[in-house]
Amino acid sequence: MQLKFQVQGMDFSRAGQAATKIKKALQLAGMDPATTRKAIIIAYEAEMNIVIHACHGSLTANITPRKVEIIADDEGPGIPDISLAMQEGYSTAPPHIREMGFGAGMGLPNIKKSADELDIRSEVNKGTRLWAVVFNN
Amino acid sequence: MTIKLQAVKEMLNADVLCGDNLLDTEVTCGFGCDLISDSLCFARPGCLLLTGLTNVQIIRLAEMVEARAIVFVRGKRPGEDVIGLAREKNLPLLATDMFLFESCGILYQAGLRSF
Numbered sequence: 263m264q265l266k267f268q269v270q271g272m273d274f275s276r277a278g279q280a281a282t283k284i285k286k287a288l289q290l291a292g293m294d295p296a297t298t299r300k301a302i303i304i305a306y307e308a309e310m311n312i313v314i315h316a317c318h319g320s321l322t323a324n325i326t327p328r329k330v331e332i333i334a335d336d337e338g339p340g341i342p343d344i345s346l347a348m349q350e351g352y353s354t355a356p357p358h359i360r361e362m363g364f365g366a367g368m369g370l371p372n373i374k375k376s377a378d379e380l381d382i383r384s385e386v387n388k389g390t391r392l393w394a395v396v397f398n399n
Numbered sequence: 400m401t402i403k404l405q406a407v408k409e410m411l412n413a414d415v416l417c418g419d420n421l422l423d424t425e426v427t428c429g430f431g432c433d434l435i436s437d438s439l440c441f442a443r444p445g446c447l448l449l450t451g452l453t454n455v456q457i458i459r460l461a462e463m464v465e466a467r468a469i470v471f472v473r474g475k476r477p478g479e480d481v482i483g484l485a486r487e488k489n490l491p492l493l494a495t496d497m498f499l500f501e502s503c504g505i506l507y508q509a510g511l512r513s514f
Contacts, residue, residue, distance in 0.1 A: 275480075278459035285463060302463060303439055310435075363452040368436035 263287065266322045269312040271338065274362070277313040281306035284323045284332075291325055297398045300376040301330040304394045307369040308334035314359055315339065316389065327398060329378075334392040341384040348374060400510035401425040404468055404491055407447065410505050411495040413470060417482050418491025426467045429511045431503045435460055442466060443514060449502050453477035458484045468492070472499045 265287055267280035284305045288298040305321060312319040312334060319336025341347050348370050355365025374380055377394040384390040405422040408415060415422070426447035432438045433451050442448055444465035450457060453475045461469055468491040471477060476494055485492045495502055 275455060278456060278463065282459060282462055306439055306460075306463060307436065362454050362456060363433060363435040363438075363450075364456075366434045366436055368434070368440075372436055372440055 263291065263325045264322065265325070266320055267309075269309055269316075269319050269321050269334075269336075271313060271315070271317045271319075271336075273313060277310060278306060280321045281309050284321075287323070287325060288330065291327075293325070293330065294399045297330060297396055300396045301332060303376040304332045304373050304396065307373050308332060308392050308394075310364060311369055311390075311392075312336045312338075314355055314364060319389070329398055330396045332392075332394045332396075335389070336391075337389040340386040340388055340390055341382070342386050344382055344384060400512065401427050402447075402506065402509060402511050404447075404493070406509070407468075407470065407506065408493055410509060411470060411493070411497055411502050413493040413495040416471075416477070416492040416494055417486045418468065418489070421468075421489065421491045424467050424491060426511070428514050429503065429506050430466075430513065431472075431499050433499070439464060447506070447511070449499055449506075451475050451499060453481060455481050455484060457481070458488065458490065461485075461490055462488055466490075470495060470502060472497060472502050 316336035316338030322333040324331040350371045351367040353365045353367035379395040381393045427445035429447045430442040431449040442464040448466040449470045471494040474496040
């Protein structure tokens with residue numbers, strides 16, 4: 263099963279909706295709760311990254327009984343230094359985003375912890391593609 | 400140990416912003432936090448979420464982690480849009496003037512735990 267959602271930069275009113283729908287689909291598909299939890303952390307953090315940092319993008323979930331694949335593709339400023347962005351506490355989010363409870367620099371580290379496989383490719387001033395897999399136990 | 404929202408309301412001297420009819424709901428654990436990412440990773444299904452965050456994202460987050468209710472601390476009150484979304488999702492919202500530390504302490508003393 264594939265679910266694909268468009269995600270708009272700075273649209274905080276709808277942010278999180280895609281991840282919520284992915285969660286419901288995973289539960290309906292009968293995935294293991296631990297798999298669902300990990301996949302949802304990835305989906306939500308990736309969705310919020312698009313909302314906070316990019317112009318627009320998409321969030322895709324490919325669900326099979328064996329695994330969940332999450333792909334976040336965006337057009338935006340890109341990530342100049344991915345290893346720096348993977349460090350806990352590093353964030354480029356502006357103060358008004360931090361006031362909303364985001365920008366603690368835990369998004370990508372949480373994605374890394376939750377994913378069984380992860381690949382992030384980014385080009386400055388073009389965009390970022392995040393691909394993550396969680397295997398279903 | 401579970402605690403009913405009615406008891407939470409009384410212990411924290413809280414106002415009910417929505418979900419008056421759901422005060423019989425029992426929460427199985429508590430989580431207090433002002434960071435979305437940490438709440439996503441550590442809050443458990445069935446929990447009572449205590450927070451100072453009042454934007455619409457906290458409702459989406461509560462739905463995602465399957466929190467049973469939210470208590471807004473430090474006298475913070477969310478806007479009508481946030482309350483409306485919570486009502487739509489049958490998520491009770493309470494609000495107290497107490498600090499996060501104090502609120503968690505009272506509930507912990509009453510027997511509520513993190514897990």
